[in-house]
Amino acid sequence: MKDNVTRKANINKEGIEITAKAINEGLINNKVYCKYCGKLIDSDSKYCTVCGREQ
Numbered sequence: 001m002k003d004n005v006t007r008k009a010n011i012n013k014e015g016i017e018i019t020a021k022a023i024n025e026g027l028i029n030n031k032v033y034c035k036y037c038g039k040l041i042d043s044d045s046k047y048c049t050v051c052g053r054e055q
């Protein structure tokens with residue numbers, strides 16, 4: 001039981017860190033996830049800056 005609690009806490013912590021990182025990098029507004037690679041890119045970008053695929 002203790003292991004389950006620890007694992008759950010770690011997952012939550014990871015999620016919080018990802019959200020916090022996104023806020024720090026200013027990625028909350030005007031950003032979308034690339035359809036192909038799933039990375040955050042500018043919503044007005046025609047091409048993904050990471051994988052180069054057309055959006």
Ligand SMILES: [Zn+2]
Pocket residue numbers: 034035036037038039048049050051052053
């Ligand atoms: Zn991409």
